[in-house]
Amino acid sequence: MSQPTLYVVATPIGNLGDITLRALEILKSVDAIAAEDTRHTSGLLSHFGVVKKLIAVHQHNEQQSAELLVARLQAGENIALVTDAGTPAVSDPGAIVIAAVRAAGFKVVPIPGASAVIAALSASGICENGFTFVGFLPASGSARKKVLNSVAKHAYTLAFYEAPHRIIESIADMVVIFGAERKIVIARELTKTFETIHQCSLGDAIKWLEADTNQQRGEFVLLVEPAPVKETEGLGDEEIRVLKTLLADLPLKQAVKLATEITGAKKNMIYAHALEIQSALELKSGLKNDN
Secondary structure, eight states, X not given: OOSOEXXXXXXXXXXXXXXXXXXXXXXXXXXXXXXXXXXXXXXXXXXXXXXXXXXXXXXXXXXXXXXXXXXXXXXXXXXXXXOSSBOTTSSSTTHHHHHHHHHTTOEEEEEOOOOHHHHHHHTTSXXXXXXXXXXXXXXXXXXXXXXXXXXXXXXXXXXXXXXXXXXXXXXXXXXXXXXXXXXXXXXXXTTSTTOEEXXXXXXXXXXXXXXXXXXXXXXXXXXXXXXXXXXXXXXXXXXXXXXXXXHTTSOHHHHHHHHHHHHOOOHHHXXXXXXXXXXXXXXXXXXXXXX
């Protein structure tokens, strides 16, 4: 640790055995640890026999804490930043601190480890082509619906965090906006005693949650499969009429370009039909010449 550094340290999301050797090494070697909840972090450190000065950094004091941490770095200290569980600054406090430390010219080093969203995705079976991480949805119903509408057509798995007291209403909004048929994976209490990873349709999710109120407890990761891909249909009669009219007087490339602009159809579809039409015209012309 030759130059003062802020270490962004991931901590377990439940099972304490998930802490990394590197994380323990850093926590033992820094001068102080900035924590979202000092009482919670005290328990973690005590379990591993780590004794360090703790500095509270939460959503209500993050700006002031950022200034304090920069001052300590300027004094030559090394600081570790942790959240209650998982990776700091990912839907948790920390981003303001990290930005301030970077702006002050100090080094920020990530110490990777547990992440609830990555853990859920790895066991979901519905993250084949990437994902969009939305994080926590707004508490307000109207704001929540606005966010859900903005991602409804994404071609990637959607990942959300949700609190137990909003789980039912959030999924109810998803049913309305995403449709009842899309699959959802409900992951709760990951790495803990009552870990649950359940897959069903959105339409069946509320019934499943209400059948056992225990399933409404704990912190949730919700994964919704991508929007269904609509099969590409052929050109309609009007698009074909426009294309034939243009091909009668223009070279193929120019006709395709104009037909695409006029009809709004996909260029590759227009081009494929143009080749078919042109081939048919050439065949017809050849037959006339033969006669």
